[in-house]
Structure formats: structure tokens, C-alpha cells
Amino acid sequence: MHQRLKPALLTIVTLLLFAGAAYAIRHQLETMKWHDLVVQIRGLRWSAVLLTLVGTIGSFTALIGYDWSALRYVGAKVPFRTMALASFCGYAVGNTIGGLVTASSVRYRVYTATGLDFADIARIAGFCALAFGFGITTVGATALLLQPHLVTQALGIRTAWVTAGAVAVLAGAAWFLLLCARRRPDQPLFGRIALPSFGIASGQLLISAVELLFAGFAFWVLLPHGSVSFSAFFVVFVVATVAGIVSHVPGGVGVFETVMLLGLGSVLPPSAIAAALVIYRAVYFLIPVILAVGILAGAEAARGVRQLQTHVPTRLTLDVAGRLMPSLMAALVFVIGTLLLISAATPTLKSRFEILETLPVAVVELSHLLASVVGLALLVVAWGLFRRLIAAYWLTLALLGASAVLALGKGFAWREALLLLLCLVIMLPCRQEFWRRSALFEQPMTPGWLVALGSVVGGMAWLTFFSFRHVAYANDLWWTFEIHEEASRALRAMVVVSLLATLYGLWHLVRAHRGRAVAPTAAELFRAEQILRQQPRAEANLVRMGDKAILFSDSGKAFLMYAIQGRTWAALGDPVGAREDWPELIWRFREMTEASSGRPAYYAVRAETLPLYLDTGMTLSKLGEEARIPLRGFTLEGGGRKKALRYALTRGEKDGLTFEIVPAGAGMPLISELAAVSDAWLTKQAAREKKFSLGAFGPDYVQGSTLALIRENGRLVAFASLMTTDETAEVAIDLMRHTEATSRLVMEYLITKLIVHFQGAGYETLSLGMAPLSGMDSHPMAPLWHRIGRFVYRSGARFYNFEGLRAFKQKFDPVWEPRYLATPSGLAPALAISDIAALIGGGIKGLVAR
Incomplete structure (x- = not known):
């Protein structure tokens, strides 16, 4: 309910603020005529307009310093021209229509192209936001301390209170700088944010002061000469800037103007302030957008x-x-x-x-x-x-x-x-x-x-x-x-x-209408299977389960599979098929969810495709890591884990274990044997069949997969269904089940045999599947989701043996690759995870069952 009401409440509050600002401006300009405004604009000196342009250039040049400081803070290197382009374009758009396209979203698009990872980009965006808040607060408090009378007169409050507040803010800023000067490497602030060095913090404060002074100068020169001192004006300007940002009105339009009219109304005629506002908007806001x-x-x-x-x-x-x-x-x-x-x-x-x-x-x-x-x-x-x-x-x-x-x-x-x-x-x-x-x-x-x-x-x-x-x-x-x-x-x-x-x-x-996932027809499943056979991603075989709807691209060369639980539309993995069709499918899927008042979620997407989701306005949350064994160059020679795998093979053979591969489509005579092993495994685990991101035991689905069988003295004791495509790039283990056996190394024997078999068949990678919640960052600046994930990973053995699963897969020396959840911001990740867990468990009842 909160997630549904939040956008509506934000919309109502923003419109009310805009309406209030419009009413206040009308009251302030009550005695002014349109002709007076035109006369004032025409009466402005060209030299003043040129100085406004100079101030604008100085301000945008100083804004590059935000990105420069942020990159130093995270220890990343980006070419200067790229950094400057990101800063200029980001602020040109953010200043003009902030709230629709922000400087942070522009940074994501720029820095992903340079190869920076998502965590560093998030830290850069966070640093810039916090640096702006720190800078404008400190600079504004200094200005208030020196020239408080225009603000106190406009707000009708005592100068002593304003002075006390300004002193408190400056004391806090001094304390923060002292912490930075005495910090230890990576020392966190309040347990979360790593403190910058004193050089970065003080340098950023100087950058903020220079940027704000240039921006204020660009406005001040448009006012009648000698009408108000720059120091007194600057206080009003900083307050108006903050009010425009906090209001969430695009570009602060109306709110910024209201504060400027109220603050300067006691020393200047409204027509002079209004004329300066018009030219300032044109030079500082419109010209940079056109230039960008x-x-x-x-x-x-x-x-x-x-x-x-x-x-x-x-x-x-x-x-x-x-x-x-x-x-x-x-x-x-x-x-x-x-x-x-x-x-x-x-x-x-x-x-x-x-x-x-x-x-x-x-x-x-x-x-x-x-x-x-x-x-x-x-x-x-x-x-x-x-x-x-x-x-x-x-x-x-x-x-x-x-x-x-x-x-x-x-x-x-x-x-x-x-x-x-x-x-x-x-x-x-x-x-x-x-x-x-x-x-x-x-x-x-x-x-x-x-x-x-x-x-x-x-x-x-x-x-x-x-x-x-x-x-x-x-x-x-x-x-x-x-x-x-x-x-x-x-x-x-x-x-x-x-x-x-x-x-x-x-x-x-x-x-807007509530959508529902339509089960794919036999013809759609056939089309999807033809596409998945011609591409390398083995997990795409999950489409054969038939429990997910299929969205095809316009060209018919790619598809995306998804299911719906509650308001969450969950797409499983990245699109499948022609790469050039992927952006189209990702956009179309989001548009489908928005048209149906749904919540888009892209589950288990890969790191290399993250820019595609960022471009659609998604935020990213890490789900865990997938264990992938590179088969080229794999060897059983050596000590440590390799010695344990050699032992599993030799000991398994002594225990009477044998390995057999059954091609896809040839498993129907074995269904009763396979079902017995599967039922015994489910009973022992006190579990039920899962869905969505995992295969479930069904005769048609299982016999359509390549099967690996393990027999002990002729009796079937374990099997694994495998997902492959016509390209020999990847093979992935899907269902893996076993029953009681004399040998204690049945599963180690099975996987080691699979590695050896598919290495000989020329495959490049064997996927052991994902270890949920593993690989979460423990850095002090790590997102809250990472800290929750690490807690559940270490303490959630009652519901799921997260650590045990990773430890078992680690025996085979895999390479761990991160997998992500792409969703809107706010509470969407948590709500999407809950709905997807229900999808995997087969509903709410399955979610609480083992």
C-alpha cells in the first residue's frame, strides 16, 4: 500500500507546492503589469547579460570539481573529457528539469561506458549528492552569519536565532573536517559511510563555495546596480536554491522565484527581480541545455x-x-x-x-x-x-x-x-x-x-x-x-x-489495467525452443517448463520469459536470442508493467548487461553469485581440492558407482526410476517442487533434457537433468537429486564425472547454479541490502543452508559471477524479492515450506 500511495502523495505534494508558489508569485507581482516586465528586460545592460554568461561558465566549470572529487574518493580514473562531459551534461539537464532526468542518472549512463562497476558509480553519485548538501549548507551558514537581515526580515524571525543556527551548522562542519583530518583509512562515519580524506573534504568545500559564488554572481549582476550588496543577496540566493531542490518541482520552477521575490522584495521593485529571473533562467538554464x-x-x-x-x-x-x-x-x-x-x-x-x-x-x-x-x-x-x-x-x-x-x-x-x-x-x-x-x-x-x-x-x-x-x-x-x-x-x-x-x-x-501472465501456446514454446537452441545461454531451457509467459521481440529473433505474482512482473534473466533485440524487449517489458500498474523486476541478470537496465531507470540489488567451472584448461592434477575430486572418482568406482549420459528425448523409459529417486529426495528434504527459476520434475520436461545417471551396483541412486544448446558454450545443471546409497560421495562423483565428460565434448563452461546471498559486500559503505543479505546468509540455516550450498560448490573450484535484481527504487526490491520467492516456492504456502 505504501508503494502504491508514495507516487500519488509525492505528486500531490509537488503540485501543491507549485500551486502555492504560483499564488505567492501572483501576490508579489500584484502591482506589476506585463508591459513593466518587458520594459525592465529591455532596459538590462548587455554588459550585465555578458557577465551572467561569465558567471554561468564559471559555475559549470566548478561543477566538474564534484565529479573530480568523487572519482578521487572512490579511487577511480576516468579521462578528463569524459568526466567533464558527464558533469556538464548532467548538471545542464538536472538544473533545468531536475526530477525528470537527474544528474545521477546521467552519471550512470556515462560511467558504465568507462567500465566502472555499479558499486563505484553508486558511491560517486552518493558522494556528489552529499558533497552538494555539505557545501551549500556550510556556505549558506557562513553567509547567514555575515548578512542575516534580508532572510530574517522576509521570514519574520529574530536575528539571534538565525545566528545561533548558523554557528551550530559551522561547528558541525568544523567537527566533520576534524574527523576527516584524524581519520584512519576507510574509517566509517556512523558505521556506514567511509570518511574522505581532509584534502578531499576541504577541497570539495572550496569547490562548492566557488560554484555557488559564480552561480549567485550570474544572478546578482542582473539586478539594478548598487541596489543590494552581494553578501546580503547571496544568502537569499542560497535559500532559494535549496528550496527549489527540496520541493521536487522540475527545475525548482516557481519555488525558486517565490523565495527570491520574498527575500529581495524589501529592497527592490518586483519588476526588477522578475526581469532578472527571466534572463537568469534563459542564460543559466536554457543555454547550457542547448549547448550540451x-x-x-x-x-x-x-x-x-x-x-x-x-x-x-x-x-x-x-x-x-x-x-x-x-x-x-x-x-x-x-x-x-x-x-x-x-x-x-x-x-x-x-x-x-x-x-x-x-x-x-x-x-x-x-x-x-x-x-x-x-x-x-x-x-x-x-x-x-x-x-x-x-x-x-x-x-x-x-x-x-x-x-x-x-x-x-x-x-x-x-x-x-x-x-x-x-x-x-x-x-x-x-x-x-x-x-x-x-x-x-x-x-x-x-x-x-x-x-x-x-x-x-x-x-x-x-x-x-x-x-x-x-x-x-x-x-x-x-x-x-x-x-x-x-x-x-x-x-x-x-x-x-x-x-x-x-x-x-x-x-x-x-x-491502466491489471495484467496477467498467459501460459504459452505449443506454437510459442516451439518458437522459443528454436531461438534458445541457436544461442549460448543454457539456463534459457527453463522456458520449456511452460510456467512462464513469453514476450517475443518484433523481429522474432529474441524473447523474454516472465511470470506475475501480486504486482510484481518478474522477468527471468536477460532476454534470450539476438543481442540487438535485447534493449527493445527490456523497454517493452517495463512499459507493459507500467501500463498494468505493475512492478517490473528483472531477476538474476548478469553484470555485463546492467547498463541496459540502468537505461530504463532501474536500480540494482545483488542476489548472489553463480558458480561456473571453466572447462578449458581444467585438470584434476594437483593437490588440495583437485586431490579430493580424484579421490571421489576412485572411491566412487570402488563403491560400485557408474556414470551414464542419456541424450535428450531418450529418457521416457526411465521415468519411473527417476520419479522414485525424485520422490525419495523430496521426502527426505521435507521439500516440494519449486518453479520459475528452477526446473521441476515433470515427465515431459525431464525426458526432454539430457540426463546424467549414477547407478550403484546397477541401482539408480542419483540423476541430474542438464540444460544445453546447439552451441557448445555452456552446460548447466538443472535438477539434481539422489536417494539413499552406500557410497557417501555420490554427488561429488556425479559432478566430477560431468566436468570430465563435457570437457571432452568441447564445452567451455559448466554452471552449478547460483548460491543465493553469497558474495555480499562487507564494506562500511555497502548498501543496507548487502548487510541484510550477509546476516541472512550466516544466520538463515533454519530455512535454507546458504553457507553449506556455497561450500559444496566451492569444492569444484568454480569462478563466482555476480547476479543482480533490477527493479525500481524505494521498497520495490524488497517487495519484488518477496513475490519472486513466492513464485519459486509455488505460492505463499510454498514460500513458508522447506
Whole structure:
């Protein structure tokens, strides 16, 4: 219930904050007219705007220091150009539409391309977040201590309280730096976070101060000269920045403006503050996004140059650019759509009426209305760009071209038209980054995107009433069609956009349905078997169980198998088949779950495929490690464990054990013998058949597998069903069961014989399956899930002998490879694990049974 209510509550709180900010701004600007704002903007000195640009450049340059410090903290090395690209693009997007595409998600895409593992990337993202909080808190407290009067006056609190709070914060910062100076290597803070060195901590504090000072300077130079000291202004700026971040409103829009108006309202007229806010948003937020997209588009255009592809650092940069392009392009298109709606809600410049009067009224009216509808469409299409939909790419090009023409028709807005054409040109070389062939309107939006869309449309309505509030309202405004009746055009555009956005949001709500897994037909199972035979992954044979639904790719060359338990849609492992179809299947599966209000979970995925899941917004939790025996080069010679395996062979033969391989399809005459051994094993273990990620004993399934039999003096005492494909890359043990025997080394004998047999058959790897919860990190900074996993691993023998299972597999000297669970964040991993455990156990009853 918490997981269901959390997104809704977050959405409601965010919208309420946005609505409250809009009301506060309206109150602060009550005496200001739209014409006053235009006059103030036009009155700004070009030198001030250039200084704002200088401050922006300084701020974004300092932001690179966050990644530099984080990489030093984790001890990782990344080429400077890659680090700079990650930082600039991440903050350009995060600052502009933070909450939809964050700097952390951008970092994941960049640093996975450099080969950093997931744990290091998580530590980098965590360090940057904590460093920002530490830096802005310390710098803000210092500023409050020096110049508290504007904040105390705006909030109506005593200066002594603010001073005491600032002193307490600075004392805490000094204590933290002292801990860092006296730390031991890897000494944790509060038992979890490893302390950075004093050099990293103090250096990051300096970086934070420089970045904030540059960002504040970029705003301050836009205010009337001499109106407020920088130190007094800086306090308000830091508080506004923090409020915008904490609000979770995309880009802090409205909340940041409200705090700035409240804090500076006692020393500056509202029109001067509002004009500075408009230019600051354009220079500090919009220009970096356009520049970032332009850089990535240039990289896309250069991708085909062979000389660049042979230079390893340059090739890495180009790969990173490809990973970032959809996110950055989605951000830019969202901003462009917002600008179109703002343009539709504000008056036309008076200098353009001479041109408008030469055009037919119908052209002006229709252009204005259609331009606003195109703006809304761009907000929707931006979500498709983020998901790499080819339909969204082509539709965006068409919408940008159409809106450029409409910009000229509605008011000869040639600057707006040039910006739209520039975005269109930037997108042209990026075609290959949008490859998913999925219907655009089948993509369910996340609550965050719906909130952003609703906020923009609500902002358009607010701006319409603000811009034309001095126009006397009358019913005939809705039906007046004249060149000079701008209020009428704006009202009609607002109503049409609001109505379309409302219908779109309601459609998303009512179209959601509870899904159910449909058992595969015989034809689907046959298709899946043909695919799995032509690829190396042996565990894909579990599809033959028939207990999982099958999702095929559009080309029919790959599939993904899944089952549903509660709200969890659990995909078993990575997709199977053609690698080029895997991203499509992973995206489609997530979209299916979202459309059905489900919880996506990708169970037991491999390390090399993690970027595919990160690209869909999943978080990762380690499940355990799979034991894989490399057969090439394997030898029984030597001491230690190898000596024990040689003994198992010789002793087993003396005890009368014999080994036999039965090919797939030839096991039906043995079913009764096999069933007797299986039943005896289940009875002794007090267990029941498992499902989903494990094979179950069924006549059709077992006889369709290759079988390894162990007989003791002619009596069947053990067997293993094996999973193979036509490629001799991997063989995996599925069912492995035994009954009472005289020899105590039946299972060691069986596995050792399998190693020798399949090594001789030319196979590369023998998989012994996964050891759940093994290999969990004990580092002080390890996630909470790792610490829980280690506790269960060591203390859960009453329910499952985790340590014993790993110890048995360790006898054969395997290589341990990690396996992960990919899910949404929050409580989703724990809930998914619970549902998947029920799937494996055959329901809740099976979950509590041994």
C-alpha cells in the first residue's frame, strides 16, 4: 500500500507546492503589469547579460570539481573529457528539469561506458549528492552569519536565532573536517559511510563555495546596480536554491522565484527581480541545455569518421555522447514545448503589429492556437525521446518544423522560429540513437512526467491571467477574433491546451489495467525452443517448463520469459536470442508493467548487461553469485581440492558407482526410476517442487533434457537433468537429486564425472547454479541490502543452508559471477524479492515450506 500511495502523495505534494508558489508569485507581482516586465528586460545592460554568461561558465566549470572529487574518493580514473562531459551534461539537464532526468542518472549512463562497476558509480553519485548538501549548507551558514537581515526580515524571525543556527551548522562542519583530518583509512562515519580524506573534504568545500559564488554572481549582476550588496543577496540566493531542490518541482520552477521575490522584495521593485529571473533562467538554464545537446549532436555527426573511431579516448567520448543524447534531447524538447506555451500566454510585442495587420485574421488566430497545441505535443513527445522511440524522433522533427512556421504566422516571432529550427538541425544527425519501434501513445508516463506536464499547463494558465489581468473580462472575449484582441487568443489557447492535457492525463489513468501472465501456446514454446537452441545461454531451457509467459521481440529473433505474482512482473534473466533485440524487449517489458500498474523486476541478470537496465531507470540489488567451472584448461592434477575430486572418482568406482549420459528425448523409459529417486529426495528434504527459476520434475520436461545417471551396483541412486544448446558454450545443471546409497560421495562423483565428460565434448563452461546471498559486500559503505543479505546468509540455516550450498560448490573450484535484481527504487526490491520467492516456492504456502 505504501508503494502504491508514495507516487500519488509525492505528486500531490509537488503540485501543491507549485500551486502555492504560483499564488505567492501572483501576490508579489500584484502591482506589476506585463508591459513593466518587458520594459525592465529591455532596459538590462548587455554588459550585465555578458557577465551572467561569465558567471554561468564559471559555475559549470566548478561543477566538474564534484565529479573530480568523487572519482578521487572512490579511487577511480576516468579521462578528463569524459568526466567533464558527464558533469556538464548532467548538471545542464538536472538544473533545468531536475526530477525528470537527474544528474545521477546521467552519471550512470556515462560511467558504465568507462567500465566502472555499479558499486563505484553508486558511491560517486552518493558522494556528489552529499558533497552538494555539505557545501551549500556550510556556505549558506557562513553567509547567514555575515548578512542575516534580508532572510530574517522576509521570514519574520529574530536575528539571534538565525545566528545561533548558523554557528551550530559551522561547528558541525568544523567537527566533520576534524574527523576527516584524524581519520584512519576507510574509517566509517556512523558505521556506514567511509570518511574522505581532509584534502578531499576541504577541497570539495572550496569547490562548492566557488560554484555557488559564480552561480549567485550570474544572478546578482542582473539586478539594478548598487541596489543590494552581494553578501546580503547571496544568502537569499542560497535559500532559494535549496528550496527549489527540496520541493521536487522540475527545475525548482516557481519555488525558486517565490523565495527570491520574498527575500529581495524589501529592497527592490518586483519588476526588477522578475526581469532578472527571466534572463537568469534563459542564460543559466536554457543555454547550457542547448549547448550540451549541440555538443552531443556534433559527436553524433563525427561518429562516422574512421580516424576518430580508432582513437580509444575519442571513441569512448563518442560512445558516451550516444548514451546521453536521448536524455538531453528530451530535456531540450520539453523546454522548447514550455517556451511555446509561454509564448502563447503572453502579449505580442507592439512593434510586430504592423506586420500582423497585413495578414488575414484567420492565419493569425489559427497559428496562435496551433502553436500552443504543438507546444503541448512537444511536452508529450519528449517522454518518447527519453525512451528512444523512433516515432517520437520523426514526430519531433515534424513538430519543430511546423512550429517554426507557426511562430511567424502568429506574430512574426523570428527569434522563436530560429530557435526551433536550430533544435531541428541539432536533431538531424542523431537518428541512430532513436531505434525503438514502439507505438508512441502506448508508453505510459511516470508520475514525475505527468506532474511536470501538469505544472507547465498550470503555469500557462497562471501566466495567461497574469498577462491580461487588466483586461476587463466579458463573455464576448471568447468569440472575438481580431488582430489586436490578444487576450481572446490567449484564453482560447489556454482552454484548448488545458482540455487536451486533462484528457490525456485521464486517459493515462483509466487505461491502466491489471495484467496477467498467459501460459504459452505449443506454437510459442516451439518458437522459443528454436531461438534458445541457436544461442549460448543454457539456463534459457527453463522456458520449456511452460510456467512462464513469453514476450517475443518484433523481429522474432529474441524473447523474454516472465511470470506475475501480486504486482510484481518478474522477468527471468536477460532476454534470450539476438543481442540487438535485447534493449527493445527490456523497454517493452517495463512499459507493459507500467501500463498494468505493475512492478517490473528483472531477476538474476548478469553484470555485463546492467547498463541496459540502468537505461530504463532501474536500480540494482545483488542476489548472489553463480558458480561456473571453466572447462578449458581444467585438470584434476594437483593437490588440495583437485586431490579430493580424484579421490571421489576412485572411491566412487570402488563403491560400485557408474556414470551414464542419456541424450535428450531418450529418457521416457526411465521415468519411473527417476520419479522414485525424485520422490525419495523430496521426502527426505521435507521439500516440494519449486518453479520459475528452477526446473521441476515433470515427465515431459525431464525426458526432454539430457540426463546424467549414477547407478550403484546397477541401482539408480542419483540423476541430474542438464540444460544445453546447439552451441557448445555452456552446460548447466538443472535438477539434481539422489536417494539413499552406500557410497557417501555420490554427488561429488556425479559432478566430477560431468566436468570430465563435457570437457571432452568441447564445452567451455559448466554452471552449478547460483548460491543465493553469497558474495555480499562487507564494506562500511555497502548498501543496507548487502548487510541484510550477509546476516541472512550466516544466520538463515533454519530455512535454507546458504553457507553449506556455497561450500559444496566451492569444492569444484568454480569462478563466482555476480547476479543482480533490477527493479525500481524505494521498497520495490524488497517487495519484488518477496513475490519472486513466492513464485519459486509455488505460492505463499510454498514460500513458508522447506
